[in-house]
Amino acid sequence: MTDTGNELVFVGTSDLAGLIRGKSFPASEWEKRSRRGVGWTPTNVQITCFDTISESPFGSFGDLALVPDASTRFVLEDGQRLDFAMGDIRSLEGEPWPFCTRSLARRALDEFHALTGATVLSAFEHEFQLRDHPPRPGDAFGFKGFRDGQAWAEAYLDALRAAGCEPDTFMKEYGPGQYEVTTKPARGVTSADQAAILRLLTHDVLQRFGLIPSFSPILAPDSVGNGLHVHFSFLDNAGNPLTHDEGDPHGMSPLTRHFIGGVLKYLDQILAILAPTEISYLRLTPHRWSAAFNNLGFRDREASVRICPVSAQDAETVARQFNFEVRAADCAASPHLALAAIVFAGMQGVRDGVAPPAPAQEDLSLLDPAELAKKGLRRLPTSLSEALEAFGRSSAARDWFGNDFVDLYVAHKTGEMAQLEGLDWPAKCARYGEIY
Numbered sequence: 001m002t003d004t005g006n007e008l009v010f011v012g013t014s015d016l017a018g019l020i021r022g023k024s025f026p027a028s029e030w031e032k033r034s035r036r037g038v039g040w041t042p043t044n045v046q047i048t049c050f051d052t053i054s055e056s057p058f059g060s061f062g063d064l065a066l067v068p069d070a071s072t073r074f075v076l077e078d079g080q081r082l083d084f085a086m087g088d089i090r091s092l093e094g095e096p097w098p099f100c101t102r103s104l105a106r107r108a109l110d111e112f113h114a115l116t117g118a119t120v121l122s123a124f125e126h127e128f129q130l131r132d133h134p135p136r137p138g139d140a141f142g143f144k145g146f147r148d149g150q151a152w153a154e155a156y157l158d159a160l161r162a163a164g165c166e167p168d169t170f171m172k173e174y175g176p177g178q179y180e181v182t183t184k185p186a187r188g189v190t191s192a193d194q195a196a197i198l199r200l201l202t203h204d205v206l207q208r209f210g211l212i213p214s215f216s217p218i219l220a221p222d223s224v225g226n227g228l229h230v231h232f233s234f235l236d237n238a239g240n241p242l243t244h245d246e247g248d249p250h251g252m253s254p255l256t257r258h259f260i261g262g263v264l265k266y267l268d269q270i271l272a273i274l275a276p277t278e279i280s281y282l283r284l285t286p287h288r289w290s291a292a293f294n295n296l297g298f299r300d301r302e303a304s305v306r307i308c309p310v311s312a313q314d315a316e317t318v319a320r321q322f323n324f325e326v327r328a329a330d331c332a333a334s335p336h337l338a339l340a341a342i343v344f345a346g347m348q349g350v351r352d353g354v355a356p357p358a359p360a361q362e363d364l365s366l367l368d369p370a371e372l373a374k375k376g377l378r379r380l381p382t383s384l385s386e387a388l389e390a391f392g393r394s395s396a397a398r399d400w401f402g403n404d405f406v407d408l409y410v411a412h413k414t415g416e417m418a419q420l421e422g423l424d425w426p427a428k429c430a431r432y433g434e435i436y
Contacts, residue, residue, distance in 0.1 A: 011038060011068040011087040014101050014196040014334040016412050017049040018276065018436070022066060027083055030068075037065030040089055045099050046412055049277075049332070049435050054415025057408065064097055065090050072193050074163040078155070079208050084163075084200070086193045099405060101336035105189050108343040108400070116255060116350060118234040118242050120343060123185040124195035124335055125229040125325070127173055128202060129219055131212040131433060135176030145172030149179060152209040156181075159201045165194040175224030185231065185323075195335035215331035216436040217280045221425045225283030227290055228331050230342060231308065232259075233323040244322035246315060250298050250307055250359060251322055260305050261356040262349015263326060263342055264294045267304055268380055269394035270341040272387035274329035276413060278420060279429050281383050284328060286365035291328035293377050298359040304328045304380070307359070328380065332436055344400035388413055 009030060012022035023038045042058035068085035076082040089100035096103035109120055139145045146153075149172065157167045166184040173180045181202075183194055199215055206213050218225045234242040234255055245253040252260070275284055286292045289301045297303025310321040326342055348354070357376035364377065372378055381387035391397055392410045401409075420428050 007081065007083060009033075009068070009073070009083045009085065011066055011085050012196070012200075013066060013087055013089055014192070014336050015047065016045060016099075016101070016334060016337065016409060017047065017416070018332045018334045018337075019049060020196060020200050021047070022087060034068050034070055037067035037087065037090065040064040040066040042097075042099075045408065046415070048412065048416040048419065050416065050419045050431070052415060052419055054413075055411045057404075063092060065092060065094075072164070072197075074197075076159055076162055078159065079205070082204065084197070086196065098402060099408060101334045101340070102189060102192070104340040104401070104405075105192050105336040105343075108340040108347070109188050112343050112347045112350075115347060116234075117236060118255060119187055119237070121185045121187055121233045121235055122191040122339065123168075123183055123231045124191060124198070125180065125182045125231065126195070126198060126202075126215065126331060127178060127180050127226040127228070128213045128215045128331070129175060129179075129226060130177035130206075131214050131219070133177045133211065139172065140174045142172050145177075145179075148172075152206055152211060153179075155208075156202065156205045159205050160198060163194075163197050163201060165198055165201075173224075175226075178224060178226070185233065187235070189336065189339070192335040192339045199331060214433050214436055216429070216433045217275070217277055217330040217332055218283045218429055219433045220429050221282055225288060225290055226330060227283070227327065228329040228333065228338070229325045229327050230329060230338065231323045231325045232342075232346075234259075241319040241322070243324075244319040246318070251318075252307070252324075255350060256324065257356060258350040258352075258354055259346035260296060260324060260349070261354030262346045262352070263305055264296060264356050265349060265354050266345040266394070266396055267294045267328060268378070268387070268390050269397050270345055270391065271328060271381055272384065272391040272413065273341040273409070274326075274333050274338050275387065276384070277330075277332045277432055278384045278417060279425070279432055280330050280332065281381070281387075282425065282429075283330065284380060284382075286363075291380065293360075293364045293372070293379055294357075295360040295364060295377050296356045296358070300360065301327075303360065305356070332432065340401075345396075348396060348400075384413065384417065 007027045008024040010024045012020040042062040043056040046054040046056040066087045073085035089097040168182040291304040297306045312318045
């Protein structure tokens with residue numbers, strides 16, 4: 001790429017609010033900045049999605065560096081030029097900052113590989129809606145909505161591909177003005193990088209067409225929700241699949257079974273990271289095709305973890321296609337932090353040999369807590385306050401993330417919730433709809 005002097009590069013971090021924040025610098029200084037970074041302030045970690053600052057242990061003290069990663073840099077020339085790279089927050093001595101979401105994801109992935117010898121292959125499946133856009137009645141999964149969006153969708157997918165995100169599918173979803181976009185799986189932290197970039201480019205490209213997209217968990221209390229599904233599979237060091245076992249009734253290898261077991265065992269304790277807003281819990285209710293219990297589903301779209309179908313017939317291709325998805329998440333979550341939380345929980349399941357409950361085949365909302373418990377199941381937290389309490393008292397989460405991070409995250413979200421006091425649910429949805 002050619003730098004002409006004062007053209008700007010933006011280096012960004014996906015923060016605790018799930019938003020991209022960062023700094024820019026002249027492209028001519030790339031070589032220096034890619035080594036030293038740009039200055040960053042510790043208390044920035046406590047900026048909420050409402051641009052308030054939650055209680056911070058750092059105050060006005062301290063200095064950090066936000067260092068761009070050359071492997072994530074891309075330049076888009078169509079429309080207003082964009083030169084962008086994801087970055088890592090480091091100490092001035094070059095060490096990963098314990099509160100950097102990207103560094104946390106990388107640490108979780110490295111620890112998982114050290115324990116199992118496996119590499120995580122993952123993909124983030126996104127849903128979003130167009131705000132202030134007249135819906136087409138009778139067009140759920142429809143052709144009309146696809147044609148309405150085709151011009152901007154093709155420009156959007158072109159931008160994704162140019163940014164290193166390989167599009168897989170695009171469709172008009174069920175809800176009014178709702179669309180789904182999926183990208184192909186990527187190894188390690190790259191999938192979370194691509195998820196952050198996808199959200200950024202959705203807003204950047206669609207605004208050129210006069211459209212306002214929103215990834216908010218739900219735009220109105222009685223409307224459909226916008227989910228985030230994170231697909232997982234595993235590879236060995238030679239690139240061979242480790243996720244499938246044809247001898248298992250549901251196709252799960254021992255690694256997969258114990259990983260899922262860990263995710264489901266600790267799901268209530270990481271839900272505040274995966275579903276991090278008050279309105280997230282309007283979506284995580286029974287019969288919304290989201291997730292309300294810590295259940296495993298075999299091709300069940302109301303399960304928190306779903307074993308996905310494969311289209312292949314031969315054993316080798318089946319093994320490569322086989323994957324599962326974690327469905328109890330939304331796009332207010334930092335993709336890096338969500339990836340870290342899921343991998344930490346899954347890794348604990350592998351370490352302890354946790355078996356998941358049998359796939360549910362019934363309406364779990366009809367069962368009382370005692371009946372659920374007999375099946376190894378429980379209702380997930382029904383509010384952000386409840387989820388934060390579970391996260392804060394989780395000894396497992398404190399082992400994975402560290403006490404300081406857990407306390408910081410709880411303080412961050414407590415400050416966020418304070419900005420919503422006195423608002424009814426439609427007003428809360430409206431506030432989040434503007435931001436995400």
